Amino acid sequence: MNNDHFETNAIRTQLNRTEYQEHSVPMYLTSSFVFEDAEDMRSGFAEEKERNIYSRFTNPNTSEFVEKICKMEGAESGYAFATGMAAVFSTFAALLNSGDHIVSCRSVFGSTHGLFTRYLPKWNITTSYFKANEVHTLESLIRPETKILYAETPTNPGVDVLDLEALGAIAKKHNLILVIDNCFATPYLQQPIKFGADLVIHSATKLIDGQGRVLGGVTVGRADLIREIYLFARNTGPALSPFNAWVLSKSLETLAVRVDRHCENALKVAQFLEKHDAVNWVRHPFLPSHPQYEVAKKQMKHGGSIVAFEVKGGIAGGRRFLNSIQMCSLSANLGDTRTIVTHPASTTHSKLAEEDRLEVGITDGLVRVSVGLENVEDVLADLEQALQTAVKRAKVGSHTSESSDA
Missing domain, CATH: 3.40.640.10 (Type I PLP-dependent aspartate aminotransferase-like (Major domain))
Structure with missing residues (x-):
């Protein structure tokens, strides 16, 4: 048949x-x-x-x-x-x-x-x-x-x-x-x-x-x-x-059901990050704010499992964010059942000159999240606490620097 x-x-x-x-x-x-x-x-x-x-x-x-x-x-x-x-x-x-x-x-x-x-x-x-x-x-x-x-x-x-x-x-x-x-x-x-x-x-x-x-x-x-x-x-x-x-x-055999959930979770993560005060911008193909949103809708069934965003604070902010992650994995892979977080500027693309990184859109604070199949509320909770902790550490570092200058 x-x-x-x-x-x-x-x-x-x-x-x-x-x-x-x-x-x-x-x-x-x-x-x-x-x-x-x-x-x-x-x-x-x-x-x-x-x-x-x-x-x-x-x-x-x-x-x-x-x-x-x-x-x-x-x-x-x-x-x-x-x-x-x-x-x-x-x-x-x-x-x-x-x-x-x-x-x-x-x-x-x-x-x-x-x-x-x-x-x-x-x-x-x-x-x-x-x-x-x-x-x-x-x-x-x-x-x-x-x-x-x-x-x-x-x-x-x-x-x-x-x-x-x-x-x-x-x-x-x-x-x-x-x-x-x-x-x-x-x-x-x-x-x-x-x-x-x-x-x-x-x-x-x-x-x-x-x-x-x-x-x-x-x-x-x-x-x-x-x-x-x-x-x-x-x-x-x-x-x-x-x-x-x-x-x-x-x-x-399970690709379709897995990717459906990956995409559902990733879009929720992107929508959450887009409203967060510690984030400058967010990229996900099915966010209406994505520059190629209409193209993505034309040629893709869903927006995929990857979310890119820029955390405030540059390279230091990206490192603070990664150091604050508790549940999600820090790994070079993607597309896993487990949510994976990477900071390209300080890891995978750290050997590139800044101008070469910026040419392909890899800013100092860019974070890539490969959204997994966990309950999305748990993923959001980990990202939220990591962002809040990174912001607090940045403020503490700023106050310490001011004190030492004084």
Whole structure:
């Protein structure tokens, strides 16, 4: 029976049952697969038929995981990787040649920025950046050697939203490969291929796993492009492990219900923070105050699990806030069942020059909250006490400084 319902596909897309008639798909923890005879082995390596040869190439568990993501994203094909960054690197390495050029949004994950500025230039591959709120300027960056247009939306950590329809139109006009990192939205909230994306990348470590257990990544999209990515990965070895693939495939069965609650909680957190005296501004795609609110409503089902806000007091204020957190976790991850709080200016982006941080919207007091699945009242209570404590400590520090000056 065929169906087009997201939740049903996530649960009912499974490998064929073995002779044991298991209800839950088993793990195929094997490095290789056997052949019946010499002809079977020859035809397998000649790729005259689809079959598993070696788990660095394909494995039943990874194949099931990829098939689910393809159905969710509306993609023709895909390949699963050991991490999200393995997916990002392999996608670019497989499709680009020396002398090629990338146009990318400047607001990208720090490791992706490092790939563009430190490693790809070794192979004479260059990148030009446009700002997230200036999509209209990107056409001026396109050169004859430009091959890929790349963006995250929503962005990390500032939660900017880029217009996928506009990006798709520009990519088509200039015959570029449009690659979208869809990690923050997941396939449940947003399907970039509908808007013209050729490839979609996920760090499955985040919301797809959803419980901070395993690493994984996946790229899906046009079959001809995935073929090149597959051949690159087959030779270089960044494949997803069967165990992690099994975990991630099972996680997809609950993605919709989890993300619904994440989004519900995150919007309540954003609304709470927007009214707080210790906060300068708040960013969440489904807050009417978000600069790209209308775009977000057009291309996203809900606003996602990430809230960015600026606590008063700059870097010191951000540190005081983190030091005052009691229940929420201080971690570099996101998309977990547990609410996670980070202060990029003093941690993940502390090595960047201030002007570089500000260019991508990472102000001194920016805090990123990955809102989890706890009772939202408990999350709000922890944020409230942390904000109040941070304000009190700031006042005490100010009075102490005045006293010492006197």
